[in-house]
Amino acid sequence: xxxxxxxxxxxxxxxxxxxxxxxxxxxxxxxxxxxxxxxxxxxxxxxxxxxxxxxxxxxxxxxxxxxxxxxxxxxxxxxxxxxxxxxxxxxxxxxxxxxxxxxxxxxxxxxxxxxxxxxxxxxxxxxxxxxxxxxxxxxxxxxxxxxxxxxxxxxxxxxxxxxxxxxxxxxxxxxxxxxxxxxxxxxxxxxxxxxxxxxxxxxxxxxxxxxxxxxxxxxxxxxxxxxxxxxxxxxxxxxxxxxxxxxxxxxxxxxxxxxxxxxxxxxxxxxxxxxxxxxxxxxxxxxxxxxxxxxxxxxxxxxxxxxxxxxxxxxxxxxxxxxxxxxxxxxxx
Amino acid sequence: xxxxxxxxxxxxxxxxxxxxxxxxxxxxxxxxxxxxxxxxxxxxxxxxxxxxxxxxxxxxxxxxxxxxxxxxxxxxxxxxxxxxxxxxxxxxxxxxxxxxxxxxxxxxxxxxxxxxxxxxxxxxxxxxxxxxxxxxxxxxxxxxxxxxxxxxxxxxxxxxxxxxxxxxxxxxxxxxxxxxxxxxxxxxxxxxxxxxxxxxxxxxxxxxxxxxxxxxxxxxxxxxxxxxxxxxxxxxxxxxxxxxxxxxxxxxxxxxxxxxxxxxxxxxxxxxxxxxxxxxxxxxxxxxxxxxxxxxxxxxxxxxxxxxxxxxxxxxxxxxxxxxxxxxxxxxxxxxxxxxxxxxxxxxxxxxxxxxxxxxxxxxxxxxxxxxxxxxxxxxxxxxxxxxxxxxxxxxxxxxxxxxxxxxxxxxxxxxxxxxxxxxxxxxxxxxxxxxxxxxxxxxxxxxxxxxxxxxxxxxxxxxxxxxxxxxxxxxxxxxxxxxxxxxxxxxxxxxxxxxxxxxxxxxxxxxxxxxxxxxxxxxxxxxxxxxxxxxxxxxxxxxxxxxxxxxxxxxxxxxxxxxxxxxxxxxxxxxxxxxxxxxxxxxxxxxxxxxxxxxxxxxxxxxxxxxxxxxxxxxxxxxxxxxxxxxxxxxxxxxxxxxxxx
Numbered sequence: 001x002x003x004x005x006x007x008x009x010x011x012x013x014x015x016x017x018x019x020x021x022x023x024x025x026x027x028x029x030x031x032x033x034x035x036x037x038x039x040x041x042x043x044x045x046x047x048x049x050x051x052x053x054x055x056x057x058x059x060x061x062x063x064x065x066x067x068x069x070x071x072x073x074x075x076x077x078x079x080x081x082x083x084x085x086x087x088x089x090x091x092x093x094x095x096x097x098x099x100x101x102x103x104x105x106x107x108x109x110x111x112x113x114x115x116x117x118x119x120x121x122x123x124x125x126x127x128x129x130x131x132x133x134x135x136x137x138x139x140x141x142x143x144x145x146x147x148x149x150x151x152x153x154x155x156x157x158x159x160x161x162x163x164x165x166x167x168x169x170x171x172x173x174x175x176x177x178x179x180x181x182x183x184x185x186x187x188x189x190x191x192x193x194x195x196x197x198x199x200x201x202x203x204x205x206x207x208x209x210x211x212x213x214x215x216x217x218x219x220x221x222x223x224x225x226x227x228x229x230x231x232x233x234x235x236x237x238x239x240x241x242x243x244x245x246x247x248x249x250x251x252x253x254x255x256x257x258x259x260x261x262x263x264x265x266x267x268x269x270x271x272x273x274x275x276x277x278x279x280x281x282x283x284x285x286x287x288x289x290x291x292x293x294x295x296x297x298x299x300x301x302x303x304x305x306x307x308x309x310x311x312x313x314x315x316x317x318x319x320x321x322x323x324x325x326x327x328x329x330x331x332x333x
Numbered sequence: 334x335x336x337x338x339x340x341x342x343x344x345x346x347x348x349x350x351x352x353x354x355x356x357x358x359x360x361x362x363x364x365x366x367x368x369x370x371x372x373x374x375x376x377x378x379x380x381x382x383x384x385x386x387x388x389x390x391x392x393x394x395x396x397x398x399x400x401x402x403x404x405x406x407x408x409x410x411x412x413x414x415x416x417x418x419x420x421x422x423x424x425x426x427x428x429x430x431x432x433x434x435x436x437x438x439x440x441x442x443x444x445x446x447x448x449x450x451x452x453x454x455x456x457x458x459x460x461x462x463x464x465x466x467x468x469x470x471x472x473x474x475x476x477x478x479x480x481x482x483x484x485x486x487x488x489x490x491x492x493x494x495x496x497x498x499x500x501x502x503x504x505x506x507x508x509x510x511x512x513x514x515x516x517x518x519x520x521x522x523x524x525x526x527x528x529x530x531x532x533x534x535x536x537x538x539x540x541x542x543x544x545x546x547x548x549x550x551x552x553x554x555x556x557x558x559x560x561x562x563x564x565x566x567x568x569x570x571x572x573x574x575x576x577x578x579x580x581x582x583x584x585x586x587x588x589x590x591x592x593x594x595x596x597x598x599x600x601x602x603x604x605x606x607x608x609x610x611x612x613x614x615x616x617x618x619x620x621x622x623x624x625x626x627x628x629x630x631x632x633x634x635x636x637x638x639x640x641x642x643x644x645x646x647x648x649x650x651x652x653x654x655x656x657x658x659x660x661x662x663x664x665x666x667x668x669x670x671x672x673x674x675x676x677x678x679x680x681x682x683x684x685x686x687x688x689x690x691x692x693x694x695x696x697x698x699x700x701x702x703x704x705x706x707x708x709x710x711x712x713x714x715x716x717x718x719x720x721x722x723x724x725x726x727x728x729x730x731x732x733x734x735x736x737x738x739x740x741x742x743x744x745x746x747x748x749x750x751x752x753x754x755x756x757x758x759x760x761x762x763x764x765x766x767x768x769x770x771x772x773x774x775x776x777x778x779x780x781x782x783x784x785x786x787x788x789x790x791x792x793x794x795x796x797x798x799x800x801x802x803x804x805x806x807x808x809x810x811x812x813x814x815x816x817x818x819x820x821x822x823x824x825x826x827x828x829x830x831x832x833x834x835x836x837x838x839x840x841x842x843x844x845x846x847x848x849x850x851x852x853x854x855x856x857x858x859x860x861x862x863x864x865x866x867x868x869x870x871x872x873x874x875x876x877x878x879x880x881x882x883x884x885x886x887x888x889x890x891x892x893x894x895x896x897x898x899x900x901x902x903x904x905x906x907x908x909x910x911x912x913x914x915x916x917x918x919x920x921x922x923x924x925x926x927x928x929x930x931x932x933x934x935x936x937x938x939x940x941x942x943x944x945x946x947x948x949x950x951x952x953x954x955x956x957x958x959x960x961x962x963x964x965x966x967x968x969x970x971x972x973x974x975x976x977x978x979x980x
Binding site: 100139142143144145198200201202203204205206207208217218221222223237241242245246249252253256257260263264269272273276280283287290291294295296 | 342343345346347349350351353354356357358361362364365367368369371372373375376377379380382383384386387388390391558559560561566
């Protein structure tokens with residue numbers, strides 16, 4: 001499923017290799033009891049921050065973004081992937097023993113613990129990952145019982161500061177994507193609108209039943225950009241139609257439901273918060289990806305979990321699943 | 334690190350996390366529902382729209398350009414062919430920096446500003462990313478070689494090839510064969526758009542223009558599936574193009590080259606006709622131009638320079654140049670006089686060098702007049718009047734003619750008419766009469782006008798084609814044939830009926846076969862009557878009549894360009910080049926079995942016999958006496974080595 005470009009089998013074997021590594025990691029992670037995660041939570045969190053800072057100084061630039069650490073040419077590693085796990089881990093550790101309702105001091109500290117890595121990732125720049133990390137962190141806060149008053153005032157604050165964010169913090173490229181979303185892709189069909197025009201065309205032309213496996217003209221004739229990676233849902237929609245998309249959405253929801261259930265039925269507060277946040281990370285992945293490809297959100301560069309071609313996200317996600325499984329195996333803990 | 338909260342608190346907290354998780358799950362479900370809604374909208378409600386858009390994306394109807402028909406001369410020599418030309422395109426998405434690449438190319442390939450301008454224009458056109466944008470539409474061999482060597486800039490460049498027109502004989506056949514020109518915005522208004530999709534050129538001159546419909550062929554179409562880069566992936570449907578039809582001209586390429594060379598550095602024209610068929614054997618206008626430049630492209634300034642040049646290379650003097658015929662008109666006046674019964678072949682006039690109308694002061698002079706010597710050809714009959722070109726004889730005959738009648742008689746010879754039925758020319762020349770003068774000058778016709786007309790001066794205007802046609806008509810002893818550039822081919826319903834009308838023949842009225850024979854012989858005397866002593870030889874004999882292995886009939890003409898006032902001498906030295914007389918010579922040969930009839934015009938050349946005569950002789954020699962010159966083989970070799978060497 002990972003490779004739709006039938007002609008190029010190397011992509012398929014690449015991805016198969018990554019899946020295998022990811023499954024190995026999943027099995028290992030599932031074996032370890034959650035107590036280990038709790039014990040190492042602070043260390044992991046700090047390690048994540050440390051690596052993000054390293055990226056600033058020693059990171060490798062690819063396509064204008066400085067996201068990677070290169071270990072003497074042996075392998076490349078994207079610390080922000082790790083941070084998707086360490087941030088909810090650290091936050092869950094911090095909030096596990098706090099009184100409910102949370103006190104303002106704890107909320108503020110939690111926010112700092114989230115905003116610090118998010119800003120570092122955002123500055124790389126990597127909007128997609130920073131959104132996922134922020135989502136994971138805020139999920140922990142939400143599950144930990146942050147009061148509705150806090151949520152409302154925070155929302156109001158965000159709404160007010162949004163214009164400032166637009167004016168000072170966003171790059172031209174990011175702004176352009178938002179403009180494209182708001183004005184419709186037809187406004188600039190060969191420029192920034194090209195991707196969304198082609199992906200919605202792929203999706204729409206698939207119809208109810210799709211054009212059939214391997215018969216998607218949009219993807220096979222190269223009209224669809226990033227067909228193997230971020231925009232793969234458009235290929236699925238084109239070839240398998242609304243039926244195929246519905247099946248996929250149902251599967252995602254089922255996985256999400258199961259993961260959330262495993263998390264909240266745990267006896268440990270840390271596991272409930274951490275597992276819940278990991279489950280939500282999975283949701284943010286597919287929610288943001290599908291919304292962006294179908295033109296509901298700006299294009300931010302989030303892959304479709306477990307389906308898109310690419311290494312980092314597969315390994316991260318399978319690690320998450322392994323951790324959630326470990327919570328099930330060691331439920332009594 | 335056990336939690337420090339109480340049991341009760343743990344239960345409360347567990348419930349809280351569960352409820353919060355439920356809220357998150359509910360939000361997720363709502364979000365997924367929204368996603369489903371979006372996909373439902375795209376895939377079910379707007380499915381048709383996107384389906385169409387997806388097809389438009391990939392399916393294109395591309396024209397299949399038919400190769401243009403070839404043009405051959407009468408001996409199967411190629412006059413217009415199709416050759417492969419390469420164009421260079423840039424794929425803006427694939428080159429690092431578009432600006433730097435363009436600058437690189439500019440320096441490397443010596444691009445002109447006009448190339449860059451058209452490139453900038455091409456860039457503005459809508460296209461899909463990855464499609465190439467043309468920067469040079471016709472790469473020279475040199476440019477191709479430079480590109481091959483400089484591989485480092487090859488990224489993002491695309492060389493593609495197609496067929497374009499080529500004229501192997503270039504300027505030698507430019508005016509006869511004509512040329513194609515780039516289709517302009519203006520052309521698109523009149524051309525059938527679909528038919529010319531995929532074609533950049535259209536016949537715009539000469540035979541190329543007249544036979545455009547036949548040469549063009551029928552465009553085909555193919556429905557193709559392309560990828561995002563415009564590459565063809567699959568042909569879905571195809572309707573073949575119909576190749577343009579070839580043309581076989583009456584033109585004789587060797588004769589054409591001989592005529593071109595015979596004109597030397599003069600401005601002028603040669604038209605040669607095959608009397609039997611009316612086929613045009615040669616049509617030269619000088620200076621010529623290289624029609625291939627219309628294909629490879631002029632720069633704006635180059636084009637303006639040629640267009641505005643005083644020697645007008647684009648101007649087809651042979652078909653469209655209008656000149657006074659001078660003495661070449663005398664045979665018509667003579668034949669007219671015979672047919673009207675004004676005189677017969679034995680009527681004798683005493684030519685003392687001057688002529689005056691009764692009761693008028695104005696003196697009309699013989700061509701040989703000088704202030705010291707009044708000239709005069711003595712006792713002249715029509716035959717002597719022709720071979721000595723007596724002005725006085727024709728002044729007298731014309732003064733006694735009714736102008737309306739003479740004009741009608743003249744028009745029988747094609748004067749005042751477009752003659753070549755398959756050549757795009759609207760020029761007719763002018764045969765003046767009373768009505769014309771009244772309308773255009775608001776003056777009545779004076780007898781003096783008739784006197785001037787008698788020697789081919791005044792308002793009468795003819796083209797070299799018409800003068801050659803006169804020679805052909807006398808060669809045919811009064812039989813009039815239609816003039817044609819291209820040989821007929823088997824009938825086909827789709828083609829212009831004019832092309833296939835059989836060679837219609839008519840006869841000039843009012844003359845007997847003997848009259849024609851006598852005129853032919855009088856014209857033969859122009860060339861061959863020699864050794865008679867001063868003032869008694871044919872006017873051209875001294876220049877061309879000796880050592881001639883065949884019999885040739887001719888008539889010279891010298892047409893005034895500026896009016897010389899009474900009593901003044903025409904002095905070539907004080908006149909500027911463009912005020913000098915035009916020299917004419919018309920001829921056909923052999924006299925009794927004519928194979929070729931022609932007219933030579935030399936603009937501002939001076940004397941007809943002395944300047945135009947030898948040119949005519951050379952041309953006819955090359956046609957009739959293939960082995961006349963010792964260097965004939967060398968000539969052939971040069972012909973084969975291409976037109977450039979011939980210049």
